[in-house]
Amino acid sequence: MALQHDDYLRLVKKLHALNADYYTKNESELVDADYDSLYQQLKAFEAQHPLLVSPDSPTQQVGAGPEEHFAHHVHHPKMLSLANAFNADDLARFLNRVNKDAQDAQGGQVHLSIEPKVDGCAVSIDYKNGTLAVAATRGNGHIGEIITDNIRTIVGLPHTIPVQHNVTVRGEVYIKKSVFNHMKSDFANARNAASGALRQLDANVTKDRQLDILIYGAAIGGHESHVDTIDWLKSMGFPVVDALKVPALLPPLQNAIGAIDHSRSERDYDIDGVVIKVDHEPLQLVMGATAKAPRWAVAYKFAEEEGVTTLEDVSFQVGRTGIITPVAQLAPVTLSGVTIKRATLHNSDEIKRLDIHIGDKVRLKRAGEVIPKIIGVAEPGDDRRSILVPNQCPSCMQASVVPVDSGVAIQCINPQCPAQIKARIRHFCSKNAMDIAGLGDAIIEQLLASKCIDTVADLYALRYEDLIALDRFADKSAQNLIDAIHASKTRPLSRLLIALGIPHIGDVSADLLAARFPSLDALLTAKEEDLLILDQVGPKMARAIMALQSSVHFKQLIDALLLNGVQPTTSRVQNQPLQGQTYAITGTLSQPRSAIQAMIKANGGRVVANVGKKTNGLIYGDSPGSKYAKALALKDKGTPIALLNESEFMALLNESSQ
Numbered sequence: 043m044a045l046q047h048d049d050y051l052r053l054v055k056k057l058h059a060l061n062a063d064y065y066t067k068n069e070s071e072l073v074d075a076d077y078d079s080l081y082q083q084l085k086a087f088e089a090q091h092p093l094l095v096s097p098d099s100p101t102q103q104v105g106a107g108p109e110e111h112f113a114h115h116v117h118h119p120k121m122l123s124l125a126n127a128f129n130a131d132d133l134a135r136f137l138n139r140v141n142k143d144a145q146d147a148q149g150g151q152v153h154l155s156i157e158p159k160v161d162g163c164a165v166s167i168d169y170k171n172g173t174l175a176v177a178a179t180r181g182n183g184h185i186g187e188i189i190t191d192n193i194r195t196i197v198g199l200p201h202t203i204p205v206q207h208n209v210t211v212r213g214e215v216y217i218k219k220s221v222f223n224h225m226k227s228d229f230a231n232a233r234n235a236a237s238g239a240l241r242q243l244d245a246n247v248t249k250d251r252q253l254d255i256l257i258y259g260a261a262i263g264g265h266e267s268h269v270d271t272i273d274w275l276k277s278m279g280f281p282v283v284d285a286l287k288v289p290a291l292l293p294p295l296q297n298a299i300g301a302i303d304h305s306r307s308e309r310d311y312d313i314d315g316v317v318i319k320v321d322h323e324p325l326q327l328v329m330g331a332t333a334k335a336p337r338w339a340v341a342y343k344f345a346e347e348e349g350v351t352t353l354e355d356v357s358f359q360v361g362r363t364g365i366i367t368p369v370a371q372l373a374p375v376t377l378s379g380v381t382i383k384r385a386t387l388h389n390s391d392e393i394k395r396l397d398i399h400i401g402d403k404v405r406l407k408r409a410g411e412v413i414p415k416i417i418g419v420a421e422p423g424d425d426r427r428s429i430l431v432p433n434q435c436p437s438c439m440q441a442s443v444v445p446v447d448s449g450v451a452i453q454c455i456n457p458q459c460p461a462q463i464k465a466r467i468r469h470f471c472s473k474n475a476m477d478i479a480g481l482g483d484a485i486i487e488q489l490l491a492s493k494c495i496d497t498v499a500d501l502y503a504l505r506y507e508d509l510i511a512l513d514r515f516a517d518k519s520a521q522n523l524i525d526a527i528h529a530s531k532t533r534p535l536s537r538l539l540i541a542l543g544i545p546h547i548g549d550v551s552a553d554l555l556a557a558r559f560p561s562l563d564a565l566l567t568a569k570e571e572d573l574l575i576l577d578q579v580g581p582k583m584a585r586a587i588m589a590l591q592s593s594v595h596f597k598q599l600i601d602a603l604l605l606n607g608v609q610p611t612t613s614r615v616q617n618q619p620l621q622g623q624t625y626a627i628t629g630t631l632s633q634p635r636s637a638i639q640a641m642i643k644a645n646g647g648r649v650v651a652n653v654g655k656k657t658n659g660l661i662y663g664d665s666p667g668s669k670y671a672k673a674l675a676l677k678d679k680g681t682p683i684a685l686l687n688e689s690e691f692m693a694l695l696n697e698s699s700q
């Protein structure tokens with residue numbers, strides 16, 4: 043139905059409100075696809091009635107304005123948005139325009155760069171004289187908010203680069219899917235959580251959220267070819283998007299889009315499409331931009347494909363901690379080119395919320411997630427059956443099932459449950475843990491069934507003769523597995539901590555504990571107060587470690603691992619003067635801040651963005667900021683925080699190294 047002028051004005055208001063929510067409150071009332079559809083209606087009206095276009099229309103602006111409490115940063119050049127393409131026709135129109143402008147400008151074959159469109163928050167980062175100087179959010183594209191301290195918490199983003207000319211890089215800050223999934227958060231998705239974390243006033247909070255970044259270009263200081271710019275940024279240590287150079291023709295472009303679409307589930311970050319850019323940067327300049335978006339680039343959004351299929355059954359899967367998760371068994375259906383037969387139902391609350399029954403036709407969505415989601419009932423089945431939560435474990439068949447999480451979830455508490463044992467072994471061998479290649483599900487099952495192993499410790503007692511006697515092994519595969527197991531004996535202590543699946547210990551805390559304790563034994567005999575003194579160890583993690591120390595079962599497992607030759611390596615360097623200490627920096631120093639930060643780190647300390655009760659010292663230079671006043675106030679109240687000027691700090695390092 044065609045829009046009337048009144049409808050149009052209402053739509054302008056509605057989109058404004060949604061924009062404001064999206065950019066400033068990290069939430070969106072509508073999902074992206076719905077927003078896009080309203081936006082398209084608005085654009086269609088404006089195309090038909092150019093004289094009625096309201097100056098307030100979101101088509102005339104980029105995003106909403108920055109919030110008040112951060113200092114502002116003016117973007118040079120402006121951070122533009124991207125025009126969208128939804129289908130092959132849109133792509134063909136874009137290609138025609140590019141090829142025509144290229145003909146007019148220079149002639150010859152044009153190339154494009156095809157990149158994933160990372161679903162996070164855009165930031166711009168200036169490097170001056172090789173040092174990270176200012177980072178800002180996109181804001182309204184013209185003015186953003188300065189969030190330099192928060193950006194500095196991103197592990198893997200270089201603080202210094204080996205070039206002296208000014209470089210401005212632009213990229214997308216995101217939270218890894220694996221991190222977001224383990225995060226207790228009120229945010230609807232990882233992008234909102236990342237946006238919230240970026241705008242924290244306390245950089246320590248940002249740091250806890252473990253942000254990541256992928257750089258997708260240099261606004262200042264790049265090369266002639268965009269793909270060369272990306273390679274150059276990569277060579278300087280920037281995490282960059284993978285940019286593929288293809289000729290500006292539809293078939294190779296569609297192939298590249300298809301390949302990125304298929305890689306979605308393998309990436310540990312959400313992508314919602316691809317970005318297609320003219321590779322030749324001088325041609326980008328010739329093509330120019332509208333007020334809102336460049337003419338030389340386009341975003342091709344993947345469809346959030348929805349489908350309907352029958353819920354045939356619900357099975358219950360036991361994980362390594364014994365938590366039992368309902369899994370929907372579906373009549374096979376293809377969404378975005380992937381055949382789907384299963385979907386997680388999370389827990390009994392989710393089943394109630396969706397009010398689904400076996401036999402129903404259910405609506406299914408596959409967006410960025412690895413696992414497709416059931417989003418509701420499409421049509422109740424004729425003989426619909428309730429989903430019964432089991433009161434015995436589907437794997438060990440024992441009545442060992444107890445409610446947890448206030449009754450929302452159930453857990454099998456039998457430590458000998460075969461499903462848990464299998465899942466624990468699978469986790470132990472996984473890439474992020476002991477990284478033992480070649481130990482897939484089928485082999486683990488076979489090793490357990492043939493009684494070659496009972497626990498992960500038994501893996502290290504396996505011999506070539508044991509494996510070759512089994513069905514699945516030939517000479518080479520048996521030897522490869524023995525070698526892989528052997529190689530894992532000396533994995534770093536942090537990997538072993540992850541492999542053991544200790545509650546509340548993830549990647550970051552495993553690294554922290556491994557850096558602070560000289561050996562596994564030291565960690566397993568540490569007192570609760572030794573643990574709590576560490577900045578990032580909270581009461582939950584300390585309690586989990588205490589519980590392990592008193593577990594006979596865990597002690598037996600560790601003894602068996604050590605007896606069978608597992609010797610985790612530790613990265614802890616002895617006698618570091620600042621070991622375990624945290625320092626903040628404020629004011630102008632005689633050397634770049636990054637140099638002082640590097641010294642703190644090299645001496646075993648950690649740099650924090652703000653001072654707090656646990657901070658050991660503040661290193662201050664000329665015109666110190668608010669951190670100085672805060673540190674003085676803390677000191678006055680009896681907090682043992684050291685205030686050091688630069689030479690006192692250097693003296694401290696020198697003294698300790700003598």
Ligand code: IVH
Nearest residue numbers: 122123124157158159160164214258317336
């Ligand atoms: S280039 C002027 N490349 O998508 C062109 N943007 O919808 C600037 N984005 O604001 C953008 N991945 O935050 C570019 N590989 C990529 C990207 C990307 C994600 C974001 C970016 C931009 C938004 C536009």
